[in-house]
Each structure stands twice: as C-alpha cells, then as structure tokens.
Amino acid sequence: MSLHGWFIALARSPLGHAMQTSQWGFAVVEMVHLLGLALLGGSVLIVDLRLLGVILKGDLAITISRSLNRLLLGSLTVMVLSGIALLSEEAGKCYYSPAFRCKMALLAAAVVFHFTLHRQALVRAQSGKPALWSRIAAVVSLLLWLGVGIAGRAIGLL
Amino acid sequence: MPFLQHFCEMLYQSSFGTMLRESNNAFSVIESVHVLSITLLVGTIAVLDLRMLGLILRSVSVSSLARSVLPLSWSGFAVSVTSGFLLFWAEAAKMYVNPSFRTKLVLLVLAGFNALVFHATIYRRAQEWEQQHISPWRARVTAIASLMLWGGVIIAGRAIAYF
Amino acid sequence: MKARLALALALAVSGIAIPAHAHHSFAAEFDINKPVRLMGKVTRIEWSNPHTYFYIDVADASGKTTNWAIEGPSPGALSRRAWQKGDLNVGDTVVVEGYRAKNGSNTANGRRVTLPDGRRLYGGSPGDGGPGDDGTDQGNLPATGANK
Numbered sequence: 258m259s260l261h262g263w264f265i266a267l268a269r270s271p272l273g274h275a276m277q278t279s280q281w282g283f284a285v286v287e288m289v290h291l292l293g294l295a296l297l298g299g300s301v302l303i304v305d306l307r308l309l310g311v312i313l314k315g316d317l318a319i320t321i322s323r324s325l326n327r328l329l330l331g332s333l334t335v336m337v338l339s340g341i342a343l344l345s346e347e348a349g350k351c352y353y354s355p356a357f358r359c360k361m362a363l364l365a366a367a368v369v370f371h372f373t374l375h376r377q378a379l380v381r382a383q384s385g386k387p388a389l390w391s392r393i394a395a396v397v398s399l400l401l402w403l404g405v406g407i408a409g410r411a412i413g414l415l
Numbered sequence: 416m417p418f419l420q421h422f423c424e425m426l427y428q429s430s431f432g433t434m435l436r437e438s439n440n441a442f443s444v445i446e447s448v449h450v451l452s453i454t455l456l457v458g459t460i461a462v463l464d465l466r467m468l469g470l471i472l473r474s475v476s477v478s479s480l481a482r483s484v485l486p487l488s489w490s491g492f493a494v495s496v497t498s499g500f501l502l503f504w505a506e507a508a509k510m511y512v513n514p515s516f517r518t519k520l521v522l523l524v525l526a527g528f529n530a531l532v533f534h535a536t537i538y539r540r541a542q543e544w545e546q547q548h549i550s551p552w553r554a555r556v557t558a559i560a561s562l563m564l565w566g567g568v569i570i571a572g573r574a575i576a577y578f
Numbered sequence: 579m580k581a582r583l584a585l586a587l588a589l590a591v592s593g594i595a596i597p598a599h600a601h602h603s604f605a606a607e608f609d610i611n612k613p614v615r616l617m618g619k620v621t622r623i624e625w626s627n628p629h630t631y632f633y634i635d636v637a638d639a640s641g642k643t644t645n646w647a648i649e650g651p652s653p654g655a656l657s658r659r660a661w662q663k664g665d666l667n668v669g670d671t672v673v674v675e676g677y678r679a680k681n682g683s684n685t686a687n688g689r690r691v692t693l694p695d696g697r698r699l700y701g702g703s704p705g706d707g708g709p710g711d712d713g714t715d716q717g718n719l720p721a722t723g724a725n726k
Binding site: 435436437438439440442443446505506576 | 625626627628652653654657663
Binding site: 284287288291292294295296297298299300301302303306312313315316320321324325327328403406407410414 | 443446447450451453454455457458459460461462465470471472473474475479480483484487565566569570573574577
C-alpha cells in the first residue's frame with residue numbers, strides 16, 4: 258500500500274471513524290497528548306541537562322538516564338498512541354501538511370538518536386566536567402525534541 | 416459593570432490587544448511558546464513529585480533534586496506567565512466570561528498554595544527524610560496534589576477553546 | 579454574577595454567538611451532506627486568533643433574513659492563502675460556499691468565499707477532506723453551483 262493509501266486507510270478505520278464523528282474525541286485525546294508532552298519534556302530536559310553537566314552533578318549521567326528511562330519511554334508511547342488517534346481524525350490534511358512531514362522526520366531522528374549516539378554518550382560520560390561530545394549529544398537531543406514540538410504546533414497553524 | 420470586567424474590556428479594546436488578536440504570526444508564536452513551556456514548568460515539577468512518590472531517581476536525595484529542578488520550574492513559570500498574560504490581553508473580554516479560563520486560574524492558585532504549604536512545613540525538615548526512597552505521607556500527598564493540580568491546569572487551558 | 583448574566587443575555591439577543599472554536603477536522607464539525615451556498619451582506623467581522631469569523635445576513639425566498647456565522651482559520655493561515663484583513667468589509671455582499679455545521683446551527687465553514695470584486699478565496703486546507711479536495715488548495719465543491 259502506498260503511503261497515501263495508508264493515511265486513507267487510517268482515516269477510514271474504526272478509530273478514524275470514531276474520532277471524526279465524536280464531538281469530544283479530538284479534545285480529550287489532545288489533552289492526553291499534552292499531558293504526555295509535559296512528562297516527555299520534563300524527562301528529556303533532566304537527562305540532557307545532566308549530560309550537559311548543568312544539574313545533578315553528583316550522579317552519573319547514565320544513572321539519571323536509566324532512572325528516567327521508563328518515564329521517558331512511557332510518556333513517548335502515550336504521545337505516539339494519542340498522536341495516531343489525532344492523525345486518524347485528519348489524516349488527509351496531515352498527509353499534505355509540510356509541518357506534519359517535518360514533525361515526523363524530526364521525531365524519527367530524535368528517536369533514532371536517543372537509542373544510538375545519545376545512549377553511547379550517556380554510557381561514556383564519566384563524573385566531572387563533561388566531554389565535548391557529551392555536550393554535543395545533549396544539545397542535539399534537545400534541539401531535535403524541541404523541533405518536534407514546534408513542528409507539531411505548526412500543523413494547526415499553517 | 417464590575418471593575419474586573421471593565422478592565423478586561425479595556426485590555427481587549429486596546430490597540431496592543433487588538434494587534435495581537437488580529438496578528439498574522441505574533442499570537443501563534445506566543446501561543447506556541449506558552450504550550451511548549453509546559454515541559455519546562457510542569458514537566459520538571461512532575462519529576463520532583465514522582466521522586467517523592469518513590470517512582471524515579473530514588474538514588475538522588477529530594478533536596479538535591481529540588482535544587483537542580485526548581486530553578487528550571489521557575490524559569491518555566493516565568494515564560495508561561497509572560498506568554499499567558501499576553502494571550503490573555505489579546506482575548507481579555509472573552510476570557511472574563513470563559514468558565515474554563517476561570518477554572519484554570521483557580522487551579523493555578525491552588526497549585527501555588529500547595530507548593531507554598533509544602534515548602535513551609537514538611538520540606539523544612541527535609542534532611543530527616545530526603546534520602547528515603549519513598550518520602551513521608553505528607554510529602555506524598557503534596558506530590559499527588561501537585562500532579563493533579565498541574566494536570567488540571569493543562570486540561571483547563573486546552574478546554575478554553577471549547578467555551 | 580448579575581453582570582455576567584446580563585452580558586450573556588445581551589450577546590444572545592444581539593445574535594452574536596460566542597462560537598466554540600474547537601478544533602475539529604472538516605469531518606467532525608461540518609456536515610458533508612449539507613452543502614450551502616449563501617449570498618449575503620457582511621454584518622460583522624472577527625478577524626481574530628485562533629479562528630476568524632464573519633457574519634452575513636442571508637435573505638431567503640420569502641424575504642426573511644437569517645444571520646449566518648462563517649468560520650475560517652487564523653488570520654495568519656488566511657494571509658498564507660492571500661487573504662488579508664481588509665479584503666472583507668462590513669456591508670460587502672459575498673458568496674460563501676461551504677458546508678453547514680453538524681450541530682444544525684447557522685454556521686458554515688468558509689471553504690470558498692467570493693468577494694465583491696470577483697476574487698475567490700479558499701479557506702480550507704489541502705487534504706482536509708472537504709468535497710472536491712484533491713490535496714491542493716484549489717479543491718472544488720461539486721454540485722453546489724458555479725465554482726469555476
């Protein structure tokens with residue numbers, strides 16, 4: 258199935274139908290999406306600011322990250338699931354939306370980065386002054402996630 | 416007309432308020448800043464609350480975490496309030512009659528009060544319990560209240576558009 | 579309390595609905611089975627974020643006038659569709675092609691608006707699922723009249 262076909266299938270799915278006909282569906286799901294955003298943002302901020310050496314300097318970056326891992330991935334899951342529901346309500350518009358495409362690209366980049374280079378940076382970060390690559394990894398992570406957020410806002414504004 | 420309503424009408428009719436309300440981009444940008452600031456404000460407070468509930472960062476003492484996190488929360492608060500005030504200015508007359516906006520402000524005050532009580536009482540003796548993986552029941556009550564109140568602020572904020 | 583009630587009554591009497599500018603997709607808020615083609619005189623314009631509205635007095639066959647609310651996206655979004663604030667003025671006679679709100683109120687989306695000078699402006703989004711939507715901003719409305 259083509260990409261466009263996938264979007265149409267989602268719009269025509271039971272989820273899509275429910276979201277499109279419900280008076281409150283979109284509002285409620287969007288609220289869940291925002292609560293997820295607060296938690297995801299908070300976890301990302303704490304982990305990356307530690308990697309930057311700005312906060313919680315008494316603990317290893319990897320310790321902080323491991324401890325926040327469930328919250329980070331859990332809130333990310335909530336955002337992805339609620340995001341799919343939101344998408345099913347306006348799949349056509351999102352398919353053509355440059356903001357949506359940008360957001361998905363940045364999201365993919367952020368997630369891949371999180372599980373690869375970012376994780377490596379955390380493992381290798383020792384106590385004491387953070388190495389240059391630690392700080393670069395933290396900044397890249399923060400910028401990618403911020404980009405996802407901004408692009409998400411743009412979907413409704415363009 | 417009560418003074419508060421008159422004040423809201425004045426803000427709404429002002430040239431600055433009108434400019435913001437009718438702007439091509441300014442309102443959207445300010446609103447985006449406001450929405451994204453919940454990560455800095457609510458996200459960081461939530462981390463502290465979840466620590467006191469013993470769910471995350473148990474190896475970090477509560478006051479050590481608070482020292483790291485609260486400056487971020489305050490920065491988030493500054494950004495939220497500033498952007499929020501500008502949004503309010505643009506829509507003041509409509510916000511005056513909006514039940515969701517009023518609810519949001521009430522919840523905001525309660526969230527602040529909850530934090531104040533915590534800092535003035537149980538947190539004063541933090542050194543006695545901050546190393547524990549799970550904080551004492553008074554701290555846990557504060558944490559749950561905080562999560563619910565701030566969650567409520569976010570929900571009420573989003574619901575403004577539906578009234 | 580009394581002042582709030584008075585304000586609400588005053589607004590109701592003057593026929594100005596405070597619209598719930600809830601975000602819905604086309605499908606959730608407007609009814610694809612209720613196309614409307616409205617010609618009327620603009621009585622009020624709210625060129626505001628987050629949604630723009632304008633109101634038109636539409637006379638039906640018997641001469642009775644109904645005031646309709648026409649919803650559009652934000653001023654910024656309209657400006658990106660080459661639609662600026664001054665393009666629409668109170669007193670202008672315009673033609674609105676859109677679809678009626680599902681809740682049955684006299685509300686429609688301003689999917690296509692024809693201005694007095696003949697310009698036709700598009701107030702939807704590519705891919706919004708409105709009829710004739712072909713993923714571009716030229717999506718046309720079938721069977722609601724002249725839309726060339």
